[in-house]
Amino acid sequence: MMAWLVKQVNSKHKGFTLIEMVIVVAIIAILIAIAVPQVLKQINKSKIEADKANAKNIATAIQQWVSEGNVLNDTTDWVKIENKVPVSTGNGIVDYLGSGLPKTKLKNGDFYYKYDGTNQVLRIGAENSSGTIVELYPSPDPNYK
Structure with a gap:
């Protein structure tokens, strides 16, 4: 047994075989195939949460x-x-937003508002991926994807 080990250590065949390299590459490819969709899903989720936070602001x-x-x-x-909405003169709400009017993270689009003066309910929305404006504040629509 010891002679075989000494012979293996002293042999001139060093490195990995082609089959070993193919197996390693296949394992890495499988790990990437599993990880990438999960990472993309989390990135999308963080964009949605950022849009909800911006709508609240x-x-x-x-x-x-x-x-x-x-x-x-x-x-x-x-x-x-827009910068001057909901007013037509002055700076509107921009003075109240520290970093200016944000764009949506999900689509790089705009925010919208709807105001019901009777019930005094202010709603903030944005376009979802199908182009429909959905509410983000105060009751986020689950269809915002």
């Missing part, structure tokens, strides 16, 4: 703007939030 900015005596008109349709 926008709603807070609009509420602060209204608390200073400004009036937010009722809307029945979603209105795109």
Whole structure:
């Protein structure tokens, strides 16, 4: 037994065989095939959560703007939030958002608002992957994907 081991150590055949290398590459490919979809799913989930947080920040900015005596008109349709929306003069809600008006992370799109003055409910939404505007705040729509 010891002679065989000494012979193996002293032999000139060093390194891996082709079959060993193919097996290693196959194992790595299988691990990548399992890991990549999970990583992409988590990235997508983090974008959705960031959009929900941004929607809440926008709603807070609009509420602060209204608390200073400004009036937010009722809307029945979603209105795109731009720098001067919901006002036509001045800086609008941008002054209340520290880093400016954010874009959605999921689609790099815009946020929208809808205000029901009767019930005093402010909704913030964004376009989902099918192009439909869905609510992100206060009750996030599960169809935002």
